[in-house]
Amino acid sequence: MEKKLPKIEIIEKYCKGCHICVEFCPKDVLEMKGFYASVKNLEACIKCMQCELRCPDFAIKVITE
Amino acid sequence: MSKKVAFLQGNEAAAHGALYAGCNFFAGYPITPSTEVSEVLSGELPKIGGKFMQMEDEIAAMAAILGASLTGAKVLTSTSGPGLSLKQELIGYGCIAEIPCVVYNVMRGGPSTGMPTGPSQSDVMCAKWGTHGDHPAICLVPASVQETYEEIIRAFNLSEKYRTPVMVMPDEIVAHMRERVVFPEQGEIEVVPRKSPTVPPEQYKPYDTSFGDVPPLAAFGSGYKFHVTGLNKAADGFPTTKASLVQAEEERQVRKVDANVDDIVTFEEYMLDDAEVVVVAYGSTSRSARYAVNVAREQGIKAGMFRIKTFWPFPDKQIKALAGKVKGFVIPEMNLGMCSLELERCAQGKAPVLGIFRVDGEPINPDQILDKIKEVK
Amino acid sequence: MAFDYDKYLRPGKLPHIWCPGCGHGIVMKGLIRAMDTLNLKKEETAVVSGIGCASRLPGYIDCCTLHTAHGRAAAFATGVKMAKPEMNVILVGGDGDGTAIGGNHFIHACRRNINMTYIIMNNYIYGMTGGQFSPCTPTGAKASTTPYGNPDPGFDIAKLAIGAGATFVARGTAFHANQIDKLIAEAIQHKGFSVVEILDDCPTTYGRRNKYKSVIEMMNRLKDVAVPVKAAEKMTAEQLQGKVLTGVLYKDETKPEYTAEYAKVIERATAAK
Numbered sequence: 001m002e003k004k005l006p007k008i009e010i011i012e013k014y015c016k017g018c019h020i021c022v023e024f025c026p027k028d029v030l031e032m033k034g035f036y037a038s039v040k041n042l043e044a045c046i047k048c049m050q051c052e053l054r055c056p057d058f059a060i061k062v063i064t065e
Numbered sequence: 066m067s068k069k070v071a072f073l074q075g076n077e078a079a080a081h082g083a084l085y086a087g088c089n090f091f092a093g094y095p096i097t098p099s100t101e102v103s104e105v106l107s108g109e110l111p112k113i114g115g116k117f118m119q120m121e122d123e124i125a126a127m128a129a130i131l132g133a134s135l136t137g138a139k140v141l142t143s144t145s146g147p148g149l150s151l152k153q154e155l156i157g158y159g160c161i162a163e164i165p166c167v168v169y170n171v172m173r174g175g176p177s178t179g180m181p182t183g184p185s186q187s188d189v190m191c192a193k194w195g196t197h198g199d200h201p202a203i204c205l206v207p208a209s210v211q212e213t214y215e216e217i218i219r220a221f222n223l224s225e226k227y228r229t230p231v232m233v234m235p236d237e238i239v240a241h242m243r244e245r246v247v248f249p250e251q252g253e254i255e256v257v258p259r260k261s262p263t264v265p266p267e268q269y270k271p272y273d274t275s276f277g278d279v280p281p282l283a284a285f286g287s288g289y290k291f292h293v294t295g296l297n298k299a300a301d302g303f304p305t306t307k308a309s310l311v312q313a314e315e316e317r318q319v320r321k322v323d324a325n326v327d328d329i330v331t332f333e334e335y336m337l338d339d340a341e342v343v344v345v346a347y348g349s350t351s352r353s354a355r356y357a358v359n360v361a362r363e364q365g366i367k368a369g370m371f372r373i374k375t376f377w378p379f380p381d382k383q384i385k386a387l388a389g390k391v392k393g394f395v396i397p398e399m400n401l402g403m404c405s406l407e408l409e410r411c412a413q414g415k416a417p418v419l420g421i422f423r424v425d426g427e428p429i430n431p432d433q434i435l436d437k438i439k440e441v442k
Numbered sequence: 443m444a445f446d447y448d449k450y451l452r453p454g455k456l457p458h459i460w461c462p463g464c465g466h467g468i469v470m471k472g473l474i475r476a477m478d479t480l481n482l483k484k485e486e487t488a489v490v491s492g493i494g495c496a497s498r499l500p501g502y503i504d505c506c507t508l509h510t511a512h513g514r515a516a517a518f519a520t521g522v523k524m525a526k527p528e529m530n531v532i533l534v535g536g537d538g539d540g541t542a543i544g545g546n547h548f549i550h551a552c553r554r555n556i557n558m559t560y561i562i563m564n565n566y567i568y569g570m571t572g573g574q575f576s577p578c579t580p581t582g583a584k585a586s587t588t589p590y591g592n593p594d595p596g597f598d599i600a601k602l603a604i605g606a607g608a609t610f611v612a613r614g615t616a617f618h619a620n621q622i623d624k625l626i627a628e629a630i631q632h633k634g635f636s637v638v639e640i641l642d643d644c645p646t647t648y649g650r651r652n653k654y655k656s657v658i659e660m661m662n663r664l665k666d667v668a669v670p671v672k673a674a675e676k677m678t679a680e681q682l683q684g685k686v687l688t689g690v691l692y693k694d695e696t697k698p699e700y701t702a703e704y705a706k707v708i709e710r711a712t713a714a715k
Contacts, residue, residue: 009444014456018463023658052444053619056467058456061444090525111711116524116704121550125517128510128547132490132521135508136529140521158511266485285506286526288485292501294509303501 006047007063008039014059021051021060069248075213075240076143079169079233080105082217083141085249086256088167089115090138092129094122094148097181098237099171102143123151127168131155134164135293137259137284139221143169145237146179149188149195157196158295159230160318163272163282165259167220168232171240172348172399174426183426184237186348187400192232193377199315201322203329204232204377206347210244215254216374222257223329227321228279234376236399238349238428262289271302272314278321326378333372336362340369342441343387344395345408347373350429354397357434368438373404384411393441397421397429417441450474450484452504459498463657465616465642466496469563472614472622472640473532474503479627487530490519492544495570496536496563496642513544516551516560523558527701530630533560538568538576541597545577552606552635556700559629559636562599563616565644573647584651603637604692610636611692616643617664618688628690634699641668641686 008029017035030051031040037051037060045062052062073081080102083091091106103119110117116133120126123144130140144152149170159166172188174180192204203223207213213235224231262269262281266289273280280300283289296304297311305311322329336358337343346354351372361368371387373380384407388394393416396405405420412418419437423429451474460466477487487505491497493512500507506529510518515533523531540548540562551558567585568574575585575592578599582591603611610632612625622640629636643649643660654660671689674682 016457016462018657020463020657020661024661050619053471054468054617056460056464056471056616057458057462058447058451058467058471063444065443090521092521108711111704111708112714114708114712118520118524120517120520121546124514125520125547125550128514128517129521129524131510132508132518133525134521135506136522136525138525154511155514285488285508285522286486286529290485290504290506292507292509294501295511296509 004065005042006045008042008045008051009061009063010037010039011059011061012036014057016057018056020054020056024054025051068250071246071248072243073210073246074101074243075207075210075235076101076171077105078210078214078246079143079217080109081248082214083167083221084109084113085254086218086221087139088141088221089113090130090133090140091116091142092118092120092126092133092140093143094120094126096123096145096148098173098240099143099145099169102169123148124155127152127155130166131159131162131164134166135285137287139225141167141169143171145171146173146175146181146188147177149191153191153195156230157198157200160196160200161295161297162293163228163318164230165224165228165282166230167217167224168230169217170232170234172234172236174424180426182237184349184428185399185424185426186236186350187403187424188234189376189400190403192234199319201227201229201319202377203227203229203322204234204375206373206376207233207235207239208348208351208372209239210242211246213239214246218254218256222255225257225259226279227325228282229322236348266290270300272298272300274300274317278317278324322378326382329375330378330380331374332380332383333374334369335372336369337371337387339367341367341392342369342395342438343391344368344370344397344434344438345373345384345404346370346397347376347404350397350399353429353431354434356431357438360431360435361438366438379407379411381411384408385413388412388415391416393417393419395419395421395434395437395441397434397437399423399429445475447471447474450477450504451502455502458502460495461646463643463645463660464495465565465640466499466563468616468619469561469622469640469642470499470502472619473534473561473626475623476626476630479623480630482530482630486528487532488519488522489532489534490515490522491533492535492539493570494536494539494568496534497539499534513539513542514547515539516544516547519558520551520554520556523556523701524704527557531558532630533558535562536569537562537564537566537578537599541577541599541602549602549606552603552608552637554700555607555609555634555697557633557635559626559638561626561638561640563640563642564599565642565648567644567648569644569647573651586647586651599639600637600691607635607697608637609634609694609697610690612637612690613639613641613686613688615641615664615668615688617661618668621688625690632693633695634697
C-alpha cells in the first residue's frame with residue numbers, strides 16, 4: 001500500500017528561526033533554509049507531530065488526512 | 066409610615082449606605098479605624114447573596130474588588146492611612162482600565178503607622194496624587210454620620226456613571242462618632258446602574274468613544290469577551306504605544322471628570338450672602354467651624370462658611386467667585402495645610418488665606434477658629 | 443490532522459511578542475489544546491495574568507482576559523471567581539511575578555483552595571526587564587543583577603504550592619509539549635486550586651549568561667532533568683540527584699473548595715435572617 005504523505009506547512013511570517021523543529025525531528029525531515037525552517041525530506045515523515053507541538057510560534061502545521 | 070431610624074457610627078452607616086446602593090461584593094483587610102465596615106458587611110452581604118472577603122493584604126483587597134467589578138458586581142473596599150498607600154497602585158489600575166469601584170478611607174494620623182486611633186485630614190492630597198501618572202480623581206468628604214450614609218450611595222453612583230474609582234474619606238471623628246441616621250425608603254435616593262453595551266458582543270469594544278467619554282462596560286461572563294490591561298490601550302482594550310492614541314485616551318480619562326464638575330462637585334453655603342470672612346471647612350472640622358461662625362455672628366462679625374463636600378474635583382469655580390468678594394478665608398484642617406494650598410491657588414491673591422493646622426490627634430475647637438476669624442482685617 | 447489553534451486565538455495577533463526559542467508559546471499551545479479538550483466556552487472563561495513576558499499570554503486568547511498589575515493576578519482572579527463562581531478562571535504568569543511580588547497572593551490562593559488553575563512558566567529569570575535574578579534562579583547562576591553568581595537559594599514552586607494548601611500540583615516542561623495540555627486539562631477539571639509549573643527557557647536573558655550555546659541546549663537540559671513521577675519511584679536517591687520530577691505531583695480531593703464553602707456561608711446567613 002502506498003504511504004500517504006502529510007503536508008507540512010511552514011508559515012514564514014510566524015517562524016522566528018529558533019531551530020527547535022529541525023533539531024528535535026526524530027526523522028530529520030526538516031532543515032533551516034536561510035532564516036526559516038523548511039521541509040527537506042517529506043518522505044521520512046512519520047506524522048509524530050512533534051514539530052507542530054513544539055513550535056513556540058504557531059508556525060508549523062502537519063496536515064494529515 | 067415613619068422611616069427607620071438608627072443610632073450608628075460613621076463606619077456602620079457607610080456599610081449600610083453601600084448596601085442601599087446595591088453593593089454586592091466587598092474585599093478588605095483589617096485596619097484601624099475603618100474595620101467596622103468589614104464587620105458589618107461580613108454579616109450583611111451573605112444575607113443578600115453578596116460576597117465578603119477578607120483578603121491577605123490591602124493590595125489583594127483592592128485587586129479583588131477590581132476583578133469582581135469586571136463581572137458586573139458593585140464593589141467596595143475600606144481602609145485607612147497605610148492601607149491607602151498600599152492600594153494606590155491598583156487605584157491607578159482602576160483609573161486607567163476604567164473600572165467602577167468605591168474606596169472608603171478613614172483619615173487617621175500619619176505618615177506611616179502614625180496615630181492609628183487619632184483623627185486627621187491628611188489623606189486628601191493622597192486621594193488625588195497618591196497613584197502615579199495623570200488620572201481623574203473623585204473624593205467625597207462627609208461631615209456627619211447621615212452624610213456618610215448618603216455620600217457612599219453617591220460615590221457608587223459617580224463611580225458607575227463615570228466608570229472610575231471614587232473615594233469617600235471621612236476623618237476618624239466622623240467615622241467613629243455615633244449619631245441618629247434616618248434611612249431613606251427604597252427608591253427615595255437614586256441608584257445609578259452601570260451603562261451596559263447596546264451592541265452585540267462581536268462589535269463590542271470596551272473603550273469605544275463613539276458612545277461618549279464614558280464608554281459602556283460589559284461584564285465578564287455575560288456573553289461579552291474582551292481584554293483589560295493596565296497598559297495604555299486603544300478602543301479595543303489592547304495595548305498601544307501610538308502617541309496620538311495614548312495622548313487622546315489620557316486626556317479623555319481626565320476630561321470625563323473635569324468636564325462634569327458641575328454634576329460632581331457638591332458643597333454647602335452657610336451664611337455666605339453678606340459674609341466678609343469665609344471659613345472653608347470639610348469633615349468634622351466643619352462642625353467646629355459652624356459653631357465659630359454662629360458665635361462670630363452674635364458678636365457682629367459677618368462670617369460665613371463654605372463647606373466642601375466634594376474635595377476632588379476641587380470647587381475651584383465657587384472659591385474663585387468668593388475670593389473676589391470677601392476680605393479673607395480661614396481654613397481649619399487636621400493636617401499641616403493641604404486644603405489651604407488649593408484655596409491659595411483659587412484665591413489668586415485676591416483674598417488672604419489664614420490656616421489653622423493641627424496634627425496632634427486633637428480636634429480643632431471653635432475658639433481657635435473664632436480667634437482666626439477675628440484676625441482677618 | 444493539524445490542530446486548529448485559531449479556535450481559541452484572537453485573530454490577527456500573531457506573531458506573538460516572545461523571543462525565538464522562548465517556551466511560552468509552547469505552553470500557550472498546550473493551554474489552548476487543554477481548553478479545546480474540555481470544550482471551555484470562551485465567554486465563560488477568564489484568563490488572568492500579572493506582568494512580565496509570560497503575563498502577555500492572555501492578550502492572544504479569545505476569552506475574557508485580564509492583564510493586571512505585577513504580581514496581582516491571583517488577587518484579581520479571586521475577585522472574578524468569587525463574584526462569578528460559574529466562570530472558569532485560569533491564571534498565567536512567570537516565576538518572578540508569581541513567587542516574588544505575587545508570592546503572598548499565590549500562597550493565599552493555595553490556602554483558600556479556590557477553584558482556579560494557575561499556570562506558572564518558570565524560566566528562572568525576569569525576562570521582560572532584561573534578566574535580573576528571580577526567586578527561582580538557581581544558586582550560583584548569572585543574571586544581570588548577580589554578576590558574581592546568585593547567592594540566593596531558590597523556591598521549589600511545587601513544594602511551595604503543596605505546603606500552602608493547593609490541592610492539585612503538577613509539573614511539566616516546555617520540551618515535553620505533548621504532556622502540557624494533559625496536565626493543564628486535569629488541573630482545570632480538579633475542583634480546587636490547581637498549580638501547573640512548566641519549566642521553561644529564556645534563551646535571551648538566561649541562556650546567554652549561563653553558557654547555553656543555543657535554544658537547543660536549553661531544551662536538551664529540560665529533556666534531561668525531567669523524570670516522570672512513576673519512573674522516579676524505581677530510581678535511587680543517587681540517580682535522582684539533580685533531576686526534577688514531572689507529572690501530577692500532588693492531588694487531594696478531600697479539602698473543601700472555597701466558593702462552595704462560601705455558598706454555605708450564604709446559606710447559613712439567609713437561614714438566620
